[in-house]
Amino acid sequence: MAQFLKKLQSLHIKLVVIYVLLIIIGMQIIGLYFTNNLEKKLTYNFEQTINTQIKSINYDLKNVYRQNKDDKTAIQKEVQKIVDEYAVRSNIDVIRFINTDEKIIATNKDSNQGTINPKVNDSQIQNSLSLGKTNDRIQLKDEPTRKVRVWVKNFPIKDSNKIIGVIHIEESIEPVYEQLNDINKIFIIGTGVSLLITIILGFFISRTITKPISDMRNQAIEMSKGNYTNRVKVYGNDEIGELAVTFNNLSKRVQEAQANTESEKRRLDSVITYMSDGVIATDRRGRVRIVNEMALRMLDMNKDEVEGRHVLDILNIEEHYSLDELQDIAGGIIIDMNETEKLIVRASFRTIIQDTGFITGYIAVLHDVTEQHHVENERREFVANVSHELRTPLTSMRSYIEALEEGAWQDEKLAPQFLSVTREETDRMIRLVNDLLQLSKMDNTDDHLNKELIDFNMFIHKIINRFEMSEGKNATFIRDIPKNGIFVEIDPDKMTQVFDNVISNALKYSKGKKKVEFHVKQNTLFNRMTIQIKDNGIGIPLTKVDKIFDRFFRVDKARTRKMGGTGLGLAISKEIVEAHNGRIWANSKEGYGTSVYITLPCEVLDDGDWDV
Numbered sequence: 113m114a115q116f117l118k119k120l121q122s123l124h125i126k127l128v129v130i131y132v133l134l135i136i137i138g139m140q141i142i143g144l145y146f147t148n149n150l151e152k153k154l155t156y157n158f159e160q161t162i163n164t165q166i167k168s169i170n171y172d173l174k175n176v177y178r179q180n181k182d183d184k185t186a187i188q189k190e191v192q193k194i195v196d197e198y199a200v201r202s203n204i205d206v207i208r209f210i211n212t213d214e215k216i217i218a219t220n221k222d223s224n225q226g227t228i229n230p231k232v233n234d235s236q237i238q239n240s241l242s243l244g245k246t247n248d249r250i251q252l253k254d255e256p257t258r259k260v261r262v263w264v265k266n267f268p269i270k271d272s273n274k275i276i277g278v279i280h281i282e283e284s285i286e287p288v289y290e291q292l293n294d295i296n297k298i299f300i301i302g303t304g305v306s307l308l309i310t311i312i313l314g315f316f317i318s319r320t321i322t323k324p325i326s327d328m329r330n331q332a333i334e335m336s337k338g339n340y341t342n343r344v345k346v347y348g349n350d351e352i353g354e355l356a357v358t359f360n361n362l363s364k365r366v367q368e369a370q371a372n373t374e375s376e377k378r379r380l381d382s383v384i385t386y387m388s389d390g391v392i393a394t395d396r397r398g399r400v401r402i403v404n405e406m407a408l409r410m411l412d413m414n415k416d417e418v419e420g421r422h423v424l425d426i427l428n429i430e431e432h433y434s435l436d437e438l439q440d441i442a443g444g445i446i447i448d449m450n451e452t453e454k455l456i457v458r459a460s461f462r463t464i465i466q467d468t469g470f471i472t473g474y475i476a477v478l479h480d481v482t483e484q485h486h487v488e489n490e491r492r493e494f495v496a497n498v499s500h501e502l503r504t505p506l507t508s509m510r511s512y513i514e515a516l517e518e519g520a521w522q523d524e525k526l527a528p529q530f531l532s533v534t535r536e537e538t539d540r541m542i543r544l545v546n547d548l549l550q551l552s553k554m555d556n557t558d559d560h561l562n563k564e565l566i567d568f569n570m571f572i573h574k575i576i577n578r579f580e581m582s583e584g585k586n587a588t589f590i591r592d593i594p595k596n597g598i599f600v601e602i603d604p605d606k607m608t609q610v611f612d613n614v615i616s617n618a619l620k621y622s623k624g625k626k627k628v629e630f631h632v633k634q635n636t637l638f639n640r641m642t643i644q645i646k647d648n649g650i651g652i653p654l655t656k657v658d659k660i661f662d663r664f665f666r667v668d669k670a671r672t673r674k675m676g677g678t679g680l681g682l683a684i685s686k687e688i689v690e691a692h693n694g695r696i697w698a699n700s701k702e703g704y705g706t707s708v709y710i711t712l713p714c715e716v717l718d719d720g721d722w723d724v
């Protein structure tokens with residue numbers, strides 16, 4: 113139904129309806145003019161016929177009166193004869209003669225004969241008699257089946273300006289109207305037929321106008337759906353043809369513009385997608401519309417979870433900031449995104465404003481500053497640690513010096529003791545500063561390695577020998593070292609420092625009888641060698657094993673400091689081993705001992721020579 117109504121409203125139907133209406137109106141005007149004139153003409157003819165009859169009756173009646181003078185009976189007889197004669201000759205229904213006494217003295221046969229001689233009481237007749245003027249009218253007369261229109265005329269008969277009577281005539285004018293009706297019928301049928309033909313023709317002719325327009329309409333609908341490839345057919349050189357050409361040009365332009373926008377969008381999309389920073393674009397209410405991969409990774413969410421939600425909600429900062437406030441914070445804000453994985457980002461917010469000043473949305477750029485943050489924290493911690501480490505010996509030195517000042521220098525027993533503590537503390541400070549200097553050098557990569565290709569087994573034997581000599585019977589050293597040489601390219605001084613530190617730790621943090629084991633292994637497949645240095649000392653709690661390589665970390669601060677440790681030895685060792693592309697780590701069981709492992713890349717000089 114709706115479809116049908118829509119079809120009725122189409123331009124095609126409208127055009128047909130308009131000109132059909134125009135034709136109907138035209139026909140109506142022509143019809144009205146035509147029938148009006150025709151009616152006038154036919155009535156005039158009808159009247160003329162009667163008038164001709166009346167003229168001739170007038171003549172005859174005058175003669176009758178002249179010839180019969182005052183003989184009323186003869187006059188009546190003669191008049192009746194004339195009346196009958198005219199009634200037969202013409203189509204006149206009623207023809208009567210009324211004398212000056214207002215009496216009907218003659219009437220035709222068909223009309224009522226009984227009306228002879230009575231006085232008439234028709235005002236029109238009386239009028240005509242008294243004034244001597246013709247009058248006529250059309251009046252309705254009842255017939256058995258219908259009412260008919262009758263033309264009634266009263267005509268005064270004068271002889272030498274003296275009225276002798278009135279001729280009263282009645283004739284049905286219905287045939288005139290019937291004729292008019294017939295003509296009208298023909299006219300209506302003609303109009304109907306011509307309308308039918310013009311409607312059919314109109315459908316086809318108006319198609320020539322509506323077809324190109326409906327083509328353009330269909331193409332416009334396609335364009336609104338994003339299909340710009342089709343072109344409309346140009347049917348001619350008229351205005352519609354020109355419109356079609358312009359329309360085709362327009363759709364070509366739009367297609368090109370669309371293609372440009374698309375490629376720009378794709379370019380922008382790929383830039384946003386592959387950006388190392390996270391990007392979140394929102395609408396003007398702050399709801400997320402576009403989000404790139406990196407932002408999703410930082411948020412640890414998928415696209416569906418993020419899209420449509422408020423940007424401050426997904427960043428978990430809606431309680432602290434509003435979008436307007438964030439615009440004013442230069443450099444953005446630091447957000448701790450993922451506490452377990454320690455992800456810290458700097459989020460900068462910008463507003464997208466149209467030329468009109470209308471805000472269309474916001475852009476949030478998330479920059480990963482975890483590393484930077486970590487480095488800054490480390491630096492702060494390092495400075496705090498260094499200050500603390502330096503202050504401890506300095507405070508102790510100061511209290512001893514104060515004691516000496518206050519008179520202890522005179523005490524022969526105490527003075528040397530105090531001085532030796534002060535010297536020990538100074539030594540510790542020197543060691544600490546040396547360690548710090550070395551670390552700083554390594555951090556700045558100023559410290560180049562002087563690598564040499566050496567036999568690692570010989571190298572480690574030498575170090576162990578040195579410790580054996582110095583420890584004597586205090587410690588046992590067990591060597592599980594292959595006989596064949598393992599060749600490594602290392603800086604011997606630096607690596608000696610590493611092993612000195614690890615071995616002295618193994619001896620320092622001992623328990624009962626000191627025992628240090630050395631297990632050396634080579635993996636030819638990966639060109640690497642590993643050394644395990646195992647002690648039977650106090651061990652390290654499981655949670656702290658990995659931290660012993662951090663700067664200033666000590667498991668038991670009081671005890672370590674007493675032993676003269678700086679907490680930097682293993683941190684330096686780690687730096688040196690890593691500078692050799694090696695790795696250092698530890699395994700420990702509290703109360704049972706610690707194993708420190710060091711792997712280094714090694715050279716395989718000749719596969720056949722080595723017994724692994």
Ligand code: ADP
Binds near residue numbers: 617619676678683
């Ligand atoms: P320090 O100069 O204090 O020894 P290190 O960096 O060499 O500094 O060691 C860091 C900390 O690791 C030490 O303070 C100690 O608590 C722990 N540690 C290192 N080696 C061992 C070991 N073999 N047994 C037990 N604890 C150890």
